[in-house]
Amino acid sequence: xxxTIPRSNRYNWSYQLYIFLFxxxxxxxxxxxxxxxxxxxxFPSLPWKGFTWDWFINDTQPKLGLFHDRSLMNGIGVxxxxxxxxxxxSIAIGTSNAFLFERYEFRFKQFAYILLLLPLVIPGVILGxxxxxxxxxxxxxxxxxxxxxxxxxxxxxxxxxxxxxAFITTIATLVISARLKKFDRSLEEAAYNLGASRFxxxxxxxxxxxxxxxxxxxxxxxxxxxxxxxxTLMLVGSDAPLTIAMYDRLKEGxxxxxxxxxxxxxxxxxxxxxxxxxxxxxx
Amino acid sequence: MNSSQTRLTLILLLSPFLLWLGLxxxxxxxxxxxxxxxxxxxxxxxETSLANYAEFxxxxxxxxxxxxxxxxxxxxxxxxxxxxxxxxxYIAKMLRGKTKSILFLLCLLPFWVSELVRTFGWMILxxxxxxxxxxxxxxxxxxxxxxxxxxxxTVMMGLIYTSMLFMVVPLVSxxxxxxxxxxxxxYDLGGSKLSILKEIVIPHSxxxxxSGCIVVFMLTLGNYLTPILLGGKSSMWxxxxxxxxxxxxxxxxxxxxxxFLLLIVSSTIVWLxxxxxxQTLASTVAKS
Amino acid sequence: MSCDLECQHLVxxxxxxxxxxxxxxxIPKGSFFSILGPSGCGKTTLLRMIAxxxxxxxxxIKIKGKSVLSTPPNKRPVNLVFQHLALFPMxxxxxxxxxxxxxxxxxxxxxxxxxxxxxxxxxxPDAGSKRIDQLSGGQKQRIAIARCMILNPSxxxxxxxxxxxxxxxxxxMKVELKQLQSQFDTTxxxxxxxxxxALVMSDQVAVMxxxxxxxxxxxxxxxxxxxxxxxxxxxxxxxxxxxxxxVQDSQRTTLTTTSGLSIQTQTxxxxxxxxxxxxxxxxxxxxxxxxxxxxxxQLQASVKSVLFDGAKSRAIMTNNDAEEIIVSLPxxxxxxxxxxxxKLSLSWRADIAKVFTNQA
Ligand SMILES: Nc1ncnc2c1ncn2[C@@H]1O[C@H](COP(=O)(O)OP(=O)(O)OP(=O)(O)O)[C@@H](O)[C@H]1O
Ligand SMILES: [Mg+2]
Numbered sequence: 033x034x035x036t037i038p039r040s041n042r043y044n045w046s047y048q049l050y051i052f053l054f055x056x057x058x059x060x061x062x063x064x065x066x067x068x069x070x071x072x073x074x075f076p077s078l079p080w081k082g083f084t085w086d087w088f089i090n091d092t093q094p095k096l097g098l099f100h101d102r103s104l105m106n107g108i109g110v111x112x113x114x115x116x117x118x119x120x121x122s123i124a125i126g127t128s129n130a131f132l133f134e135r136y137e138f139r140f141k142q143f144a145y146i147l148l149l150l151p152l153v154i155p156g157v158i159l160g161x162x163x164x165x166x167x168x169x170x171x172x173x174x175x176x177x178x179x180x181x182x183x184x185x186x187x188x189x190x191x192x193x194x195x196x197x198a199f200i201t202t203i204a205t206l207v208i209s210a211r212l213k214k215f216d217r218s219l220e221e222a223a224y225n226l227g228a229s230r231f232x233x234x235x236x237x238x239x240x241x242x243x244x245x246x247x248x249x250x251x252x253x254x255x256x257x258x259x260x261x262x263x264t265l266m267l268v269g270s271d272a273p274l275t276i277a278m279y280d281r282l283k284e285g286x287x288x289x290x291x292x293x294x295x296x297x298x299x300x301x302x303x304x305x306x307x308x309x310x311x312x313x314x315x
Numbered sequence: 316m317n318s319s320q321t322r323l324t325l326i327l328l329l330s331p332f333l334l335w336l337g338l339x340x341x342x343x344x345x346x347x348x349x350x351x352x353x354x355x356x357x358x359x360x361x362e363t364s365l366a367n368y369a370e371f372x373x374x375x376x377x378x379x380x381x382x383x384x385x386x387x388x389x390x391x392x393x394x395x396x397x398x399x400x401x402x403x404x405y406i407a408k409m410l411r412g413k414t415k416s417i418l419f420l421l422c423l424l425p426f427w428v429s430e431l432v433r434t435f436g437w438m439i440l441x442x443x444x445x446x447x448x449x450x451x452x453x454x455x456x457x458x459x460x461x462x463x464x465x466x467x468x469t470v471m472m473g474l475i476y477t478s479m480l481f482m483v484v485p486l487v488s489x490x491x492x493x494x495x496x497x498x499x500x501x502y503d504l505g506g507s508k509l510s511i512l513k514e515i516v517i518p519h520s521x522x523x524x525x526s527g528c529i530v531v532f533m534l535t536l537g538n539y540l541t542p543i544l545l546g547g548k549s550s551m552w553x554x555x556x557x558x559x560x561x562x563x564x565x566x567x568x569x570x571x572x573x574x575f576l577l578l579i580v581s582s583t584i585v586w587l588x589x590x591x592x593x594q595t596l597a598s599t600v601a602k603s
Numbered sequence: 604m605s606c607d608l609e610c611q612h613l614v615x616x617x618x619x620x621x622x623x624x625x626x627x628x629x630i631p632k633g634s635f636f637s638i639l640g641p642s643g644c645g646k647t648t649l650l651r652m653i654a655x656x657x658x659x660x661x662x663x664i665k666i667k668g669k670s671v672l673s674t675p676p677n678k679r680p681v682n683l684v685f686q687h688l689a690l691f692p693m694x695x696x697x698x699x700x701x702x703x704x705x706x707x708x709x710x711x712x713x714x715x716x717x718x719x720x721x722x723x724x725x726x727x728p729d730a731g732s733k734r735i736d737q738l739s740g741g742q743k744q745r746i747a748i749a750r751c752m753i754l755n756p757s758x759x760x761x762x763x764x765x766x767x768x769x770x771x772x773x774x775x776m777k778v779e780l781k782q783l784q785s786q787f788d789t790t791x792x793x794x795x796x797x798x799x800x801a802l803v804m805s806d807q808v809a810v811m812x813x814x815x816x817x818x819x820x821x822x823x824x825x826x827x828x829x830x831x832x833x834x835x836x837x838x839x840x841x842x843x844x845x846x847x848x849x850v851q852d853s854q855r856t857t858l859t860t861t862s863g864l865s866i867q868t869q870t871x872x873x874x875x876x877x878x879x880x881x882x883x884x885x886x887x888x889x890x891x892x893x894x895x896x897x898x899x900x901q902l903q904a905s906v907k908s909v910l911f912d913g914a915k916s917r918a919i920m921t922n923n924d925a926e927e928i929i930v931s932l933p934x935x936x937x938x939x940x941x942x943x944x945x946k947l948s949l950s951w952r953a954d955i956a957k958v959f960t961n962q963a
Contacts, residue, residue: 034409034498037499054398055421058421058422059424061434061440061476062424062436064436064439065436065439075444078445125331128328128332129331132329136324148336151336154344155577156539157537158537158554158574161571162343162347162574165571166343169346195339201335219691224676225676226677226702226703226750226751227703227754241693259430262539266562275429279431282438282544290435294428297428301428304427
């Protein structure tokens with residue numbers, strides 16, 4: 033049960049086989065998705081018809097490549113926009129929440145902490161629906177009483193951003209709080225003692241210390257927003273983010289262009305992962 | 316810092332927190348609750364009643380779906396635990412240094428890829444014209460194409476796949492904190508593999524097991540994509556039913572009631588799990 | 604005499620608990636003032652009030668004659684060297700030292716020059732570009748002091764800055780701190796629970812206990828003339844006995860300890876026959892060996908055990924199973940083969956033992 037304790041060969045061998053199979057199970061779908069992006073066939077399935085870049089660069093039907101596929105490219109753009117908004121918002125509120133919970137005592141703090149965790153416990157579909165219901169109530173109320181049709185309260189990008197922001201903020205808060213907890217308060221006092229104002233202390237000492245956590249939270253937030261499906265599905269309007277566009281395409285029956293876009297997503301994630309590892313190194 | 320300044324900053328920090336939670340989480344759920352307890356009696360006239368909840372209990376298809384969803388989620392949680400434990404143990408206790416961190420990162424890999432992409436991968440592998448079916452035909456093991464999609468086993472496999480990360484990570488971290496010398500002492504005192512596992516390793520990793528299970532259960536119960544794509548139309552997953560009520564049938568009242576039923580089932584089972592294991596929600600959820 | 608720092612009747616209460624209780628003192632310009640006391644006696648609380656991190660419950664703090672109670676900590680002309688130094692890990696050494704000047708919006712060129720000077724002064728001219736975690740403990744210490752001194756504070760406060768260092772380095776830094784202080788010619792207020800640090804470095808030492816100052820004086824005064832039992836016990840080491848006054852004349856008082864040892868001391872006015880008192884006698888004030896007919900106290904004792912500790916070696920002696928007496932062993936070679944059971948004669952002067960009445 034430990035590498036230092038001798039074991040029978042058969043036991044060893046079967047344990048390692050199990051681990052091997054586990055990782056095959058873990059990686060197989062990803063490898064399959066990636067490799068069929070280069071299959072020169074109209075369907076992402078065997079037989080292998082030879083290697084091609086068509087699913088990225090070809091500009092004519094039926095083998096319309098990713099870079100010429102208007103709806104998918106548009107989806108990437110929308111997702112990128114949404115992810116940027118969600119990341120910015122959730123880092124801002126996450127940082128503020130982290131200070132609130134780590135630095136201040138107030139009544140019902142315990143209860144507030146449970147509330148803070150709530151968005152992680154509620155299934156994404158329900159979170160999306162509840163926001164849909166509420167914004168609809170608001171929009172109808174305004175329309176009935178004042179007669180204005182508030183377009184932004186109808187399903188669309190604003191609601192998508194708000195829906196994702198609702199639960200991603202909790203994650204950002206947890207990540208940033210964890211680092212703030214480790215902060216040595218005497219650093220702030222030292223800076224204050226050396227003549228810095230409260231604001232300068234925050235700007236020159238506390239925030240630089242939190243920066244790796246804020247960047248880390250940002251990477252996670254961006255990724256979760258980009259990949260989110262459940263909450264988005266309920267709130268989406270006419271502008272479809274990438275996951276929704278892909279889902280629609282998947283229901284129609286897919287061509288390897290979906291593999292191409294998946295590969296693109298994986299590379300993007302890998303890049304983000306790399307950034308976050310570099311950030312970890314920095315601290 | 317004087318106290319009025321402290322109060323001011325407290326209010327400044329408290330207001331975004333309250334706005335965020337209030338407007339995006341709490342009030343929407345309250346609103347949804349009111350929606351769930353009203354009944355359309357005539358066009359644009361409503362009454363407060365429990366009719367939507369009554370409909371759920373009188374229509375077997377609905378509560379069957381919920382029961383099935385809950386049961387499959389519990390099963391998926393247990394299976395995930397059984398599959399993940401040896402792997403987590405291997406990573407935490409059998410490996411050292413670089414290999415260890417590489418394998419651990421490999422476990423996190425699926426998290427970095429969208430659930431949609433992962434599920435798409437399984438569809439390519441498992442469908443009638445998919446990789447596995449073609450390979451088996453090519454090998455001569457089967458005569459015609461086989462459809463592996465759209466059955467419960469496949470849905471279960473997909474759910475386990477999606478949940479794996481949330482089980483492996485807490486397990487590895489608690490197992491990591493188990494001192495090797497405890498296992499060695501167990502051996503030294505004449506324990507067998509099984510007894511050491513039962514009396515030393517599992518009791519120690521209980522917090523990790525509980526938090527992994529709870530997170531996996533909640534995620535599985537609320538999952539939408541995997542059961543719908545891998546299970547198809549007949550998958551009978553409760554979130555699918557909610558989607559149908561809201562988007563396809565446009566019966567929001569019933570859909571809202573369904574949302575609450577799902578939340579109730581989810582929190583009851585989680586609460587039971589926490590009670591039985593003596594842990595708190597904060598300690599489990601915050602960890603993952 | 605001009606005073607850099609003056610505290611008047613300072614009190615600090617946390618809820619019901621009084622951490623600092625009516626403390627008054629004044630420190631002349633350019634001196635090294637130590638506050639010595641056991642853990643939890645309120646030293647840090649006192650220092651934080653001076654720095655401005657706590658508001659006193661009552662009392663006043665004056666720096667260069669002006670009350671600073673209404674001045675926030677970032678404007679007070681005092682700087683604090685923290686117990687764990689609190690060097691900013693995200694900045695280089697030079698940036699750390701320049702931090703205060705940057706806050707004062709001093710011109711870049713001047714900052715660079717002054718940082719360079721200050722690094723030279725503390726003997727680390729090449730350390731400017733290093734990261735904090737590349738420094739040794741003693742170097743960090745000097746950087747923390749330089750970071751404060753570059754602002755020319757009227758008073759530098761140091762909160763047990765040697766606490767985190769190992770023993771050897773601590774011995775070394777004691778000397779170095781004293782040198783730095785005379786170099787900068789600034790008033791240092793130094794907090795410690797280590798009496799040797801306080802005695803070696805200070806011009807004046809205040810001994811603190813339960814939030815109060817027990818005695819303020821030079822190291823010599825504290826050592827030779829303790830005013831309270833606490834000081835006698837806390838500064839240096841002492842044999843401590845309870846005794847009653849049995850015989851008294853104008854010159855000599857004879858005290859008898861609870862187990863019957865009789866001790867001659869100098870008569871002081873406040874003693875009466877039959878009163879219970881506490882006697883404090885330093886192990887190093889006892890002469891070992893030769894019979895000295897002139898000595899006021901003289902007795903035969905046998906060695907119970909020898910506690911060898913290099914220069915600080917001691918022997919525990921007993922006299923007919925009466926009180927145990929701890930005696931310092933001079934390391935002149937004479938007593939190097941002393942062992943349990945050996946008989947020796949002990950003697951000491953009457954005026955060397957300190958006597959306190961119980962209620963003192
Ligand atoms: N913020 C506070 N609230 C309540 N009590 C406090 C607070 N700060 C300190 N105290 C109490 O005041 C007393 C003195 O604390 P202080 O930190 O001044 O001791 P100290 O002399 O510096 O001890 P040490 O040598 O251990 O650092 C302690 O009993 C402590 O419990
Ligand atoms: Mg202290």
